[in-house]
Amino acid sequence: MQLAFTIIALLILAGATAAVALRNLVHCVLCLAVAFVGVAALFLLLGAEFVGLAQIMVYVGAVAILMVFALLLTRNADLPATGPLVSKSWLTGVSIAALVFGCLAIGILASGVGQAAPPSPQLSVRQIGEELMRNYVLPLEVLGVLLTVSMIGAVVIAMTDPKPD
Amino acid sequence: MTPWSTLLALAGDATGSWLAQLKNLATHPWVVNLVAMAVILGANAAFFAVITLLERKGLGRIQNRPGPNRAGPFGILQPAADGIKMITKEDIVPERADQLVHFLAPLVMLAPITLALAVLPYGPQLVAVNLDAGVLFFFAIGTAGELAAFMAGWSSRNKYSLLGAMRAIAQMISFELPLVLSTLVVIMMTGSMSLVEIVAGQGSAAWGLPGWNIFTPWGLAGFLIFLTAAAAESNRSPFDLPEGESEIIGGFMTEYSGFKYAVFFMAEYFGMFAVSGLGITLFLGGWHAPFPFLEWVPGIFWYVAKLVALVFGFIWIRGTLPRLRADQLMNFSWKFLMPLALLNFATAILWHATAGWQFPGAWLCRWLVCFGIVAGAFTGLGRAMLRRRQVGPRIYRYAS
């Protein structure tokens, strides 16, 4: 358990760091996919099988692929960036991120929530489905609308103008 | 602590009793896991060898040729010859290729598909991992293929590879929707995402017909949609555009040779086995025998028989049909299969709602009504699609 967590955590952090630090954008996205898979593995470790599989399906199967497509469409895939990698105020950004991590870490360690896990709950797909259809039916509907709207919006934004003939 | 940490539980039935004994001997779960992995991998690899030979023989016969018949009697050693050839061939990596990604792509393609093979129930109790969300696992794993196709196509630094990868990704994404929608009908009617329970739900025979889902109108339509989408998902003809050799040479596999190519090839066939296995599980009653009096034959036999039949269907189609064009493929998926799959949902609901009909001939009546809806939609959508593109038979005139 501990060993599995350590391995997965290292994988996630390595993947995430590489995803934001590498020069080649395709490598970035592939490392991001590694991080996603790691997070999904953590979900499985936490006993949330359905969420873990959904994470793989959505993040690896959809988000990473979308990013790959965006890379190809914006010609970032075959033209490795030659200019400076980071923006002008990169030092500020990294400092802020480090600061945030420091604050969070202090907060977490000070809060004393580090209790051990209770026995693992039995989480079946049927339970999730029933919960979705009972207590969360309104959010589900709203989410459906949101997804539809965002899909239409994405299509409209990315659509090219009809070619002038 | 969860079903996940104890990955596999292979209990033996009539065919696998030695596995059960082994489990008693080796109490450590890792040993059992390793054995299960080895059995699944080995059996599928052997099946892969047999199927490649069968495919070449079948295609040959369709084309009035004998097929491979030089290596061994009737050419049965041909897969071995192919394997030796593949392994001993030079492994060529393009000079400007992204070496690491180029190396990883075949593995990323193959590994998830072998995982997907682990959740299929091959017989009563003969399932490596009985997942509560087995179907979801199947589709989640399948997404890795898209990434692998991209990795292969992009890292080769070849324009044909890139075109092939773009085609492969677009095709896999588009056909995942009808594939998932057609399986959702089964999940809805069975009330479970567990593949074992779905098979168990198809055991009871009625009216002399087995209780397989394919014998219901929604099951029949779902099966056909599933089969079409599955052919596209596993890049089989007539949807083999990603590697359409007459257009883009080899697609994302253009720059692969030797063993890496063999791994891609193997992944493609494993994908076909996996998706056919899913189809068998969902629609064709899994390992169930067609008739109750044949139940004494081990389930694995029926499973393999159905798998061979499905694969042979794929080969038959491959020997007959030319391939579609990329935009036609998209149209076919989004404008034909998707609406049809959605309508199939409605049909399933109607089937469910009319389950209470009691008058004589009610079953037949339900069947015909539901089938009529699906068939009508099929005809209408197909006609509309062909007519919009002004595609149809033509009559020719002669000069006077």
Added chain:
Amino acid sequence: MPGFGIIKGLKETARNFFGSYHDPGRFVTIQYPEEKREHHENYRSFPFLVYDGDPVKGLRCVSCKICEKECPPQCIYIVPEQDGSGKLLKFPRIFDIDVSVCMGCQICVEVCPFDSIKMDQEFEVSTADRFGGLILNRSKLAKSNEYYHQIRPAEATAVDAQLAAERERQQAKAAAAKSPAPAAAATREKKP
């Protein structure tokens, strides 16, 4: 009904699949090294030189070089024999055909006035020697009239009859002229 055309096609391939097992008319391939097609008499591969009797002295070729001149890819090379005084004799000292160049067009056969070069039916001429192995010299090219009869019975019989008639005509002419000079055919029969 959409999809009907596809089903019709599938039916057709199924018919061919099963037909290939019982209908020999559908099954056209043969297992080549074990099984060989019977060639028609007219089949041609590469040229050879016909001789009557002795493989060297019996060659019909008189080294007239017409075939060398007419050969489209120029694959024939002929040097006539000379006697001690340098006079050209009607016999080829060198007669080479580069089979790697020859395209088997049969023009040399048609233009030969002496019926001395004919088309062979041997087609398995592959060799590991890329440069020397495909240049056939006089001794490799020479094949007997019996062999010619064997591969092309009808044509060879006609040619023999024609040659015999020619010889008779020549002899008659010679007899009529009462000339001591030997007839052309007889010369060829004797020696260069």
Added chain:
Amino acid sequence: MLTLNHFLLLSAALFSVGLAGVLARRNAIVVLVGIELMLNAANLNFLAFWRFSKNPEPLAGVMFALFSIAVAAAEAAVGLALVIAIYRHCRTTNLDQVDSLKG
């Protein structure tokens, strides 16, 4: 012994890495990568809190994670569509160069 703190610290680290990427990199797609990482960190928190809570029977954490994944998908689609639209317009995905409000 695995405790909640492990997961929370990992999640905080993941969030910070994503934040650093968002703030420091110039390329719009890498910025989106960072945002996705931050969302993942949040999801990890949801599930960790659900799993380590005294009473895990209500599925609030799982539900939150599921909804968050769905929203993230929508966000990625729209975000990448925007990147493509910007690229079409400005022929670059460099965020430092697309700071002009005028088209």
Added chain:
Amino acid sequence: MVDFAQPENAFKPGLPGAAEPACRVVPKYSDQGEREGDWLEISMGPQHPSTHGVFRMDLVLEGETVIRLKPVFGYLHRNHEKIAEQTTYLSSMPYTDRLDYFCSMTNNWAYALAVEKLAGLQVPERAEYIRIITAELTRLQNHACLMGFLMQDLGAMGTPLMYAFREREKILDLFEALSGARMMCNYMRFGGCRIDLPPGWLEQTRRLVADFPRFLDEFEALLTGNEIVMARLQGVGALSRELAINAGISGPMLRASGVNYDIRKVDQYGIYNRFEFRVPLGAHGDCYDRFMLRLLEMRESLRILEPALKDIPSGPIIDARAKLRNFKPRPGEAYGRIEAPKGELGFYLVSDGSANPYRYRVRPPSLINLTILEDLCLGQKVADVVIILGSVDIVLGEVDR
């Protein structure tokens, strides 16, 4: 990225290195410089699985849509015309086999026709019948193979091609029995044919002609009603009537565009006027029309073959005045053309009275039909380029000569 046919240097004649102006093509997106980043330039061939030989197409794609195409040929150039001017008339005959290596019989015929006009030779009646029989058999096997290749380009795993080859083998067997070679027949001579029909040949041919419709029916069942074939071929690569006429297209491709022009009818060379056959015409000029027209022409060829095999007279097969050696036609010029399976095949000869032609020129149908490739392909998908090329029906031996 895209370095050829830039608007700046495209139309400057005489500038070394400047690309040839693409004929009749308006550069569609040349004014939208900023779109160039989206272009993908690929070179299809000379080693591409479906260029039907060593042929190259430089494509510029936007997505998968073709916006520019430059055919590049000449990889198979072997100086046929100049070689012919250096050798005797007879020696060129086997070289004509190698022009369109699918149809050596018709190539022989066209060349023999030109020389016969030049030398004033009369072809005996039996030889005319033999010529028509062999030419129509050639048309059958050429069209069958073309359709097989087209289906191969569509990705049909070779099944239709194998069926076509099965029939072609039977026809080639007949050619072998007749001329001694399957493909490089070298059969016709000035003033007739080389040798008479072997015994039993006519009977075999009659049997083949009687069996052939079975193959055509099978082909039609397999392909013409197939929705995928229709969707792939219909509306793709449409060639307008005007462009077809202006570009000098000939053969089935011209008739697919609806132009009634068949040299067998127009010139009535040989004894074609004695046979009843119809000329099918297309209405759309797209790939499907080209495909179907060949199928229909095969049926018409069978209608020519049946009476020809029945009525063939006995008699000499070559003009008695024809000489093999020392053949020197009188000075003059002649153009002999026939309806080869691929279109108008013509030989133009100028004689100065010597044993070699003074000028020897081939009018190859494949090359002329290929010139409009770019017009057909613009705006189509990259997968269509392959089938458009396939439906044009080229043989590189004839294109490059």
